[in-house]
Amino acid sequence: MIAPASExxxxxxxxxxxxPLAIRGGGTRPLARACPGTVLSVAGLTGxxxxxxxxxxxxxxxxxxxxxxxxxxxxEGQRLPFEPPDWRALLGAPGRxxxxxxxxxxxxxxxxxxAGAARDSLIGLRAVDGTGTxxxxxxxxMKNVTGYDLARLMAGAxxxxxVLTEVSxxxxxxxxxxxxxxxxxxxxxxxxxAMTAALTSPYDVTGAAWLPGTGALIRxxxxxxxxxxRAGRLAGRLGAAHVERDPEVSARIWRDVAxxxxxxxxxxxxxxxxxxxxxxxxxxxxxxxxxxxxxGGGLVWAVxxxxxxxRARARPYSGHATLMRTAAPGAAPAVPVLEPExxxxxxxxxxxxxxxxxxxILNAGLMD
Amino acid sequence: MDMPVPDAxxxxxxxxxxxxxxxxxxxxxxxxxxxxxxxxxxDALTAYRCPPLCVVLPRSTAEVAAVMRICHEEGVPVVPRGxxxxxxxxxxxxxxxxxxxxxxxxxxxETDLADRLIRVQAGRTNLSVTAAVEAEGFxxxxxxxxxxxxxxxxxxxxNSGGAHCLKYGVTTNNLLGxxxxxxxxxxVELGGPQMDAGGLDLLAVVCGAEGQLGIVTEATLRxxxxxxxxxxxxxxxxxxxxxxxxxxxxxxxxxxPVAIEFMDRPCIRACEDFARAGYPDCEALxxxxxxxxxxxxxxxxxxxxxxxxxxxPVEFREAASEDExxxxxxxxxxxxxxxxxxxxxICLDGTIPVSALAGVLKRxxxxxxxxxxxxxxxxxxxxxxxxxxxxFDANRxxxxxxxxxxxxxxxxxCVAAGGCLTGxxxxxxxxxxxxxxxxTPADIEAQMRVKDVFDPAWRLxxxxxxxxxxxxxxxxxxx
Numbered sequence: 001m002i003a004p005a006s007e008x009x010x011x012x013x014x015x016x017x018x019x020p021l022a023i024r025g026g027g028t029r030p031l032a033r034a035c036p037g038t039v040l041s042v043a044g045l046t047g048x049x050x051x052x053x054x055x056x057x058x059x060x061x062x063x064x065x066x067x068x069x070x071x072x073x074x075x076e077g078q079r080l081p082f083e084p085p086d087w088r089a090l091l092g093a094p095g096r097x098x099x100x101x102x103x104x105x106x107x108x109x110x111x112x113x114x115a116g117a118a119r120d121s122l123i124g125l126r127a128v129d130g131t132g133t134x135x136x137x138x139x140x141x142m143k144n145v146t147g148y149d150l151a152r153l154m155a156g157a158x159x160x161x162x163v164l165t166e167v168s169x170x171x172x173x174x175x176x177x178x179x180x181x182x183x184x185x186x187x188x189x190x191x192x193x194a195m196t197a198a199l200t201s202p203y204d205v206t207g208a209a210w211l212p213g214t215g216a217l218i219r220x221x222x223x224x225x226x227x228x229x230r231a232g233r234l235a236g237r238l239g240a241a242h243v244e245r246d247p248e249v250s251a252r253i254w255r256d257v258a259x260x261x262x263x264x265x266x267x268x269x270x271x272x273x274x275x276x277x278x279x280x281x282x283x284x285x286x287x288x289x290x291x292x293x294x295x296g297g298g299l300v301w302a303v304x305x306x307x308x309x310x311r312a313r314a315r316p317y318s319g320h321a322t323l324m325r326t327a328a329p330g331a332a333p334a335v336p337v338l339e340p341e342x343x344x345x346x347x348x349x350x351x352x353x354x355x356x357x358x359x360x361i362l363n364a365g366l367m368d
Numbered sequence: 369m370d371m372p373v374p375d376a377x378x379x380x381x382x383x384x385x386x387x388x389x390x391x392x393x394x395x396x397x398x399x400x401x402x403x404x405x406x407x408x409x410x411d412a413l414t415a416y417r418c419p420p421l422c423v424v425l426p427r428s429t430a431e432v433a434a435v436m437r438i439c440h441e442e443g444v445p446v447v448p449r450g451x452x453x454x455x456x457x458x459x460x461x462x463x464x465x466x467x468x469x470x471x472x473x474x475x476x477x478e479t480d481l482a483d484r485l486i487r488v489q490a491g492r493t494n495l496s497v498t499a500a501v502e503a504e505g506f507x508x509x510x511x512x513x514x515x516x517x518x519x520x521x522x523x524x525x526x527n528s529g530g531a532h533c534l535k536y537g538v539t540t541n542n543l544l545g546x547x548x549x550x551x552x553x554x555x556v557e558l559g560g561p562q563m564d565a566g567g568l569d570l571l572a573v574v575c576g577a578e579g580q581l582g583i584v585t586e587a588t589l590r591x592x593x594x595x596x597x598x599x600x601x602x603x604x605x606x607x608x609x610x611x612x613x614x615x616x617x618x619x620x621x622x623x624x625p626v627a628i629e630f631m632d633r634p635c636i637r638a639c640e641d642f643a644r645a646g647y648p649d650c651e652a653l654x655x656x657x658x659x660x661x662x663x664x665x666x667x668x669x670x671x672x673x674x675x676x677x678x679x680x681p682v683e684f685r686e687a688a689s690e691d692e693x694x695x696x697x698x699x700x701x702x703x704x705x706x707x708x709x710x711x712x713x714i715c716l717d718g719t720i721p722v723s724a725l726a727g728v729l730k731r732x733x734x735x736x737x738x739x740x741x742x743x744x745x746x747x748x749x750x751x752x753x754x755x756x757x758x759x760f761d762a763n764r765x766x767x768x769x770x771x772x773x774x775x776x777x778x779x780x781x782c783v784a785a786g787g788c789l790t791g792x793x794x795x796x797x798x799x800x801x802x803x804x805x806x807x808t809p810a811d812i813e814a815q816m817r818v819k820d821v822f823d824p825a826w827r828l829x830x831x832x833x834x835x836x837x838x839x840x841x842x843x844x845x846x847x
Binding site for chain 1: 814
């Protein structure tokens with residue numbers, strides 16, 4: 001393992017690499033496919049470089065642990081808008097999640113529906129490309145259209161266009177109050193109906209999920225009086241069975257949603273579908289297994305028997321499916337990990353990877 | 369402004385190229401009469417003009433694809449144009465380019481309220497997207513001030529913003545997918561109704577690439593349910609520093625207004641002379657707008673009033689009626705018209721961290737005095753986007769050059785303060801030669817690699833964004 005202590009050392013490590021490099025942040029967000037080569041750890045690049053609460057801006061080195069960042073923000077009454085999900089238990093990947101890993105995987109939690117994805121919070125970065133060259137893009141202001149948006153292109157690229165060394169993020173005020181409505185929903189269709197009613201209301205919903213057995217979950221956040229007003233309105237409209245007002249209980253519920261807790265220990269292959277929300281009931285029915293829904297139905301988690309081609313079973317859907325974890329870790333999966341792209345899009349993606357990493361050494365094959 | 373020498377071969381083959389386009393498109397979709405192509409010689413950066421080789425006005429993705437195939441085979445550059453409202457020269461033609469105008473592609477293709485999305489052709493205007501869904505209580509959030517005229521395709525090219533970005537983000541945060549025609553006529557779908565990308569997020573880099581990676585013909589946009597209400601307050605201050613400190617305190621207090629607009633004294637005075645909105649006579653003015661139910665609005669405005677009172681406001685005016693709300697916004701919304709009364713103007717859009725506001729404004733005042741050209745400042749204080757308006761006289765020899773030089777100095781100042789050259793207008797030709805103020809050659813090289821992949825011959829929207837010196841080898845190889 002190579003563990004550089006600075007961006008300059010990391011750049012030198014990439015420049016002088018003689019073979020593939022498996023980039024590692026906290027190691028908590030693997031796909032169901034291992035990367036070959038020497039492990040290049042970014043965990044040594046830590047620290048908050050700049051935090052200006054009055055401008056809602058944070059700049060941090062990529063290896064900074066997420067819990068450190070979240071603690072620093074909480075001390076100022078702020079937070080990351082995209083609510084990075086904790087997938088450790090779900091993926092069987094213990095470790096300490098980093099901010100760089102969350103951005104490289106574009107890992108977005110339940111607040112995606114209201115505050116955007118991880119990539120939407122990203123306003124700038126520094127990265128080392130496959131030739132060992134340092135690239136800067138974006139900056140530290142919320143609006144910035146100077147040149148091409150490489151930062152958001154690299155969010156979700158899982159390091160294949162460059163190893164992230166520093167990220168700039170837009171922040172939001174933390175909510176003073178939170179309420180979670182629990183709405184009876186025996187199946188995915190009832191759940192999506194309730195979630196859609198909430199998300200198309202003017203009440204600024206920041207979470208809409210379904211845990212089988214619990215019901216549809218609708219989250220309202222903000223100033224105390226405002227939360228009480230909106231929760232009251234929605235509870236009546238949706239026929240909520242219970243309104244949870246204890247912030248600690250709410251936090252636990254939404255951690256369970258983000259980590260698809262009911263599916264944690266189920267044996268089989270874990271799949272993540274990102275689809276058109278209204279298609280969730282149909283996809284869930286065709287998959288024929290218990291699912292967890294988030295993002296109003298736009299995100300479907302499911303565990304299927306090992307080796308199942310879940311895409312073939314779920315079709316038709318608009319969007320994509322990712323094989324997150326297989327029943328037999330280490331073995332090459334029988335079906336593609338990522339949704340196959342159209343030939344023209346695949347050619348563009350291949351072309352970009354070849355330009356940013358001409359030797360094909362950064363997480364080789366991970367995004368193919 | 370340096371532009372590359374037009375390709376003499378293309379100019380010589382003009383009639384043949386036009387004939388091929390005519391054969392592929394309906395009769396009224398190709399314009400080559402010089403009297404008519406002149407209408408397309410510039411966008412809102414009117415100081416630079418150049419009629420294109422010819423203009424095509426397609427009605428469908430298939431027609432755009434046909435045009436792109438022909439231009440690819442003929443080796444002809446292509447300049448996409450939405451509504452031509454770019455302030456950066458993003459739609460400025462070259463003499464050897466076919467201009468693809470999207471004006472006729474304005475249809476709504478699909479509205480789905482349950483999935484919170486709308487799919488439109490890229491020539492549809494920004495405001496008419498909202499118009500298509502407002503009866504059902506929805507709206508499209510990005511609201512550039514040209515929203516009555518500007519096209520969604522242009523918004524995507526420039527990643528346009530607006531006044532409400534603090535809460536709702538800019539175009540890229542509200543764009544779900546596009547249909548795009550590549551340089552050779554291939555049609556691709558990027559993104560879609562889903563909320564993230566399965567592979568590389570190509571949509572993310574297409575948005576804001578100023579039409580240099582392909583021609584976006586259709587777009588899937590996120591629409592939002594409209595809040596129950598909105599109300600602005602107006603707060604006057606005795607100094608820019610105090611207004612800046614008040615903005616910081618509002619944000620620190622955990623309030624998230626949908627807009628925080630700042631105006632400095634020259635701007636307040638010009639707006640007052642022009643629109644008579646009844647603004648107080650003061651050094652700096654904030655308009656803060658909050659949303660929600662009447663009770664939620666009262667709660668937020670109560671907090672804002674408490675915070676403002678710690679900064680000795682010259683005035684705190686809360687809109688008690690729709691009419692008063694309209695009057696509070698009246699001056700701000702007529703700011704550009706007011707400047708137009710004072711003379712010709714250049715509108716910049718650099719960004720700065722709000723913490724740097726007072727220092728930057730002081731320095732702009734010094735630069736303005738030294739150049740002998742008045743500057744008024746409007747600032748989207750919530751998101752850091754500063755709009756200095758430089759007043760000059762286009763009929764006075766040398767004035768435009770002096771105004772442009774002053775503008776460049778102000779943008780260097782923004783970058784030095786931790787900001788950037790352009791927050792929402794785009795680079796175009798206007799800021800092309802300043803890119804090296806913000807980026808290293810390696811940073812720019814990385815961006816140009818993306819263009820190499822999407823447009824190997826560098827023929828899409830040529831001579832924009834990248835300094836000509838840095839792109840010379842690529843453009844040379846392509847010629």
